[in-house]
Amino acid sequence: MRTSLVSEQDLASRCVLKDREAQGELYARYAARLYAVCFRYLGDKEEAQDLMHDSMIKAMDCIGQFRFNGEGSLYSWLRRLTVNVAIDRLREMSRLRMVPLDSSMDSVIPEQDDDVDKIPASVMLDMVASLPSVRRTVFNMYCIDGYSHKEIAQAINITEKGSASILAKSRAQLRNAINDYLKRTGQ
């Protein structure tokens, strides 16, 4: 089997049958991206690698539940699964305790539209990783993975308003990190 040419549907169905080669191909294609997702959520490289492995194993067990509906749907399915595993892990590690509301971040922080273009992507990932976990989780879920405040509130057991305010603080913190970086690198 020329594994790299296999379609998403074929790959998935072979994984359902526990075909070792297909499982290997699944890993080869998606592990790195899922690792990046895990790192975004957990903020620690070793934990992210562990989590990625766990979610891969889970994916291989649950692949029977995947329904193909267009190119890229396999990755979307894997990603959703991984995000859920990440949130469960964060909850398990009790890292999602409610952060008390504070209004100190209400001041306007200067920003320019093309600031983000000047920052290497790996640095951006590090910035997200270095947010405190509640803020990091909300930012990831809302801004990157497209969950609504309602879904976030349900997933991590906070109120919708809480989610919105935490998002505001996470944005402010990232903006500050971006500005600091640009200042430090003389831009």
Next chain:
Amino acid sequence: MKQWEDKFKERLEDYEMKLPSMDQQSFWDRKAVRERAAKRRRSFLAVAVGVPAAAAILLTVIMSINLLNTNNPPASSQSNYVAQTPTVVEIESDADIQEDILASTGDYVGENEEWVEIIEDREEKGAYLVVEEMPEFKGGSSALMEYLRNEVVYPDQAKSDSIQGRVLVSFIVETDGSITNPKVVKSVNPLLDAEALRVVSAMPKWNPGKINDSVCRVRFTIPVNFRIK
């Protein structure tokens, strides 16, 4: 969503798509370990259901062996550990611990999320994080190192399972210097955590922190490093 956030998202996703493949071996190893553990659990269940009497006998034998072991007087088992085994509780050098102590009380936001959460908790309850005159172990950080070196006992089970790592323990230095509310902020393993917690709780009084020359409560965090040589 604001424009810079859209760009953020785009750049991150683009980056994710282009990451190179990861090495598979560690994944397959992990999967194999999981499968063996699951198999063992299943076969253990089968056996246990079938031979309750044998299990009871085995248990009694194990328990009596344990009793024999714990009958060793603590002093000699301690000296056994120091003199004969190659494992050692290694405390970092002066420089390391100094840096760690400074780092753990400063604005080290994001280094460790549990720690940040606890800090935000504590702020509400009236213990400062940074004050003009920070609290200090009597004799300074080298004395603290010495204390840890002498007081920490590497848990046997952790030693034989090769469990090592750095446990961060946070506590409050009260206005009279006594140590209260010790908490594990970064955990490694329950055995190591418990020992780190015990040692911190047993610390003698510190010199309390001060603001404008009046004593105050300060929350402080120190690392307890367990390393097997």
